[in-house]
Amino acid sequence: MSVPVLERLGLSPSATGTAALATGEKPYATLHFGTLDVPVGSLLDLVRDTEDLLPPRTGHLGNWEDIALGRSGPMDFNTAVCAGGYGYPLVYGFTRTEADTEGGDDVYLPGSLVDGGRRTTLPLYTWDGRAFVRRDRSRPLFCALTLTELDGELVPLVELHRRRMATVPGYHFRQWADSLNDHAPLVTDMLCLLLEEARGRQNPRAAFAELISHAVRPDGSVGRCEIHQDGGGYVIEGHRYPSARAFAEAAMLTVDALTEPRRFFSRMHDIPPVLPVISIQLSSVLFGLLGTHLPDDPMLPGEDPFLTHLHWGARAMAGCPPRRGGYLARKSTVRSLRAITRPLVRHFDEIRPLCFALLPAQIFMLCPPDTEQRDIDLLADLFRAVCAAPDNTHDTTVGWLVTHQERLSPYLRGRFRESSGIPTDAALRAPATPVEPDGFRSLTFRQACAVVAAFEEVLR
Template identity: 65%
Template sequence: MSTHILDRLGLRRAAEADALTAGTKTFVPVHLGTHDVTVGSVLDALRADPALLPPRTGHLGNWEDIAAGRSGPMDFNTAICGGGHGYPLIYGFTRTEADTEGGDEAYQPGSLIERGKRHVLPLHTWDGTRFVRRDRGKPLFCPLVQAEADGQLVPLVELHWQRMLDLPGYRFRQWAAVLTERAALVTDMLTLLLEQAAAQGRNQAFAELISQAVRLDGEVGRCDLRPDGSGYVLDGHRYPSARALAEAVMLTVRALVEPADFFARMRDLPPVLPVMSLQLTNVLFALLDAHHPDAPAGPPERPFITHLHWGARAMAGCPPRRGGYLSRRSTVRSLRAITDPLARHFDEAAPVAFVLLPAQAFMLCPPSTAPADAEVMAQLFAAVRAAGPDAAYDTTLTWLDSHRDRLSPYLRGRFRSGSGVPADGTPRDAAAPVEPEGFRELTFRQACGVVAGFEEVLG
């Protein structure tokens, strides 16, 4: 049981533990970026519980330079996953980078990047009879893409996955595998949720479960899903029942863990497939015990589940400048709407305290290749701690006015908006993240305030 960590970190009230225990609430987010809990106390608590290891949900793509500590703005992954504070749980429902918006520009799964050099992969998708070469005009849904490598077509997912598994010291796990290992339960859960969404007659209820549809040519987008008698129509294709639709959702999930089998069945697949929403994905992270990656499947924690999760820019953001999507009121309403019926109907489910750990705090740890940065950052941390818990953002803005040029271009470049794994061709030495003096004494609220200040000035 990991609920004890709430007591250790003084977060029991923030998690509304009494309401979760009573079942009057079934999902409560706790964003550490808004709390005065020190970085060191969290890392110590994780080290004290060997079974507890929060996932860091990275994306399918280029991890080689991340593992080498030379990935610029993505180095927080190095600090967390390489440092043993979490493990990389790989989310694969992303899209290749393209000439138009919507692709994953951070991990660039449509290319291979190593030592800062990018090799653009030839990409192929199904045209109804065979796989054909695609241009870069539109982002493509990674699970349905094959790449040309060494004169052969290989699933894009498999190409990246094999490269990732070759990286020493990183215990990668596919998010999809967490679901497929308990596929029967997930299918039952989704069937119930779809049936209840149809009974509600609320369009948003479907969007909370299935947010997009993908065609077999890899093009993906928002979808029209509506009940039709006992069945469901998704972008013009009718699924005969809620269970049939739920099973179709699992097809795209299985495509991530069994890509060769998926592509061998292309001629037999429906023309349009449903894609599981981020809201449902986040609930399943907790219900399927992703924070205990080595534990066998079993009954959930009681009286409620305490799920710890390293979230980055989109999920956690960096308060006070931006808070991330998970803690928005609209998102929390959706997450509760999903968790409520699951906690009532399934013995394998329980209410959830979702403790969000802002991964971007580790952007403040410079690389070992720039030792002077650690000394300069230590001076900033001392000023932030002296200024009090509410003043980190303003203190950082003032400090950067006169001290930013003392920091290396590499560290400053981490905070440019829209940047990902560097692919500018610049060779960089491998490095390890260095925790400056005073880093662990910062609260997560202060650390987020500092990062937000850097983003404001340097972004």
């Protein structure tokens, strides 16, 4: 990419707030495309026309079969991105099984198998200090430290889902843990530096929390944690690690549990009683610095003077600004990401300032399945109305929905229900392909986000 991505889209440093990155004044910036008047089609064409560039779409470990077949309701935006050639599925495995209590993954349902809208719960096992025992669903379990039963054998839950993902045609899944493992020495060195740097901050506990957000025990129980200094060591949930390197290496054990699960489970007697889990803030920085937007050739020298990382974020990460922004663009999050990136840029010669260019995947919820022609025609009508009143997108959409929402299919309306995930109602749905209605590519990202936000407000 000889010409920087943002420049190819006609975006100036003043428009994107990246001038401070170019001068080295700032080490990090989040650029949310949902706040920009960039036509959706311009970005999609750029991705398709740029060799090596393919933004990740970070989905969770779990059930992707119905997603790949375009019959997963709100999760169809994954289908539009990954099957449409605009991105690839980068699977984030530091998640928890769904449970009877809150805190588990009720969207991808990793503690179950979902096929054709039918859900089968899996038996779940974790370590009790002597053996693997079956657990109930009273609490979420850390996926990486959980096993299930298959054909009379205990197998890692991670392995089961990886096997299933490998059979999905047309999808090239990559695992975030594999990226961390591929650069394990560098990631460990980075974490060591960040831990030592956090000790000298005005509020060390808050600085530690930006790096390590949770602690997990061998029995799969996981929760938020605090890190305490103890001389030159670090104490987490009552367990002391004698040095930053010992602590960082322990954090990488959860990566091993995702990349080499059988080897990990074979040595449970040697696993420390508490393991630190890398935070989503640190992961977000590493998504960019490890080059996941260049999946076939990561860690290239890239652009000068800063790195632009394109990334498809979903409902929590990206949201639909300005009415509902995601967590990555919050001022508090940006401050954390900037604090994490600054010492890495200063210390490591290969690390450049980072622009995290956040692409809102939810805009593809406006692309109906090819099995619903009426929805396709109706959405094209809406987009014509939006383009005719470009400065009043939200109100135009709300007014249009008042008149037309009942004509939309229940399937399309169901995409916008709050907290909805992969359908498990056992309804028989034909495989489908998301269709970009006429006018979709002409919408700007700002307009497309405003349309989705209006749909959420009216249809929920």
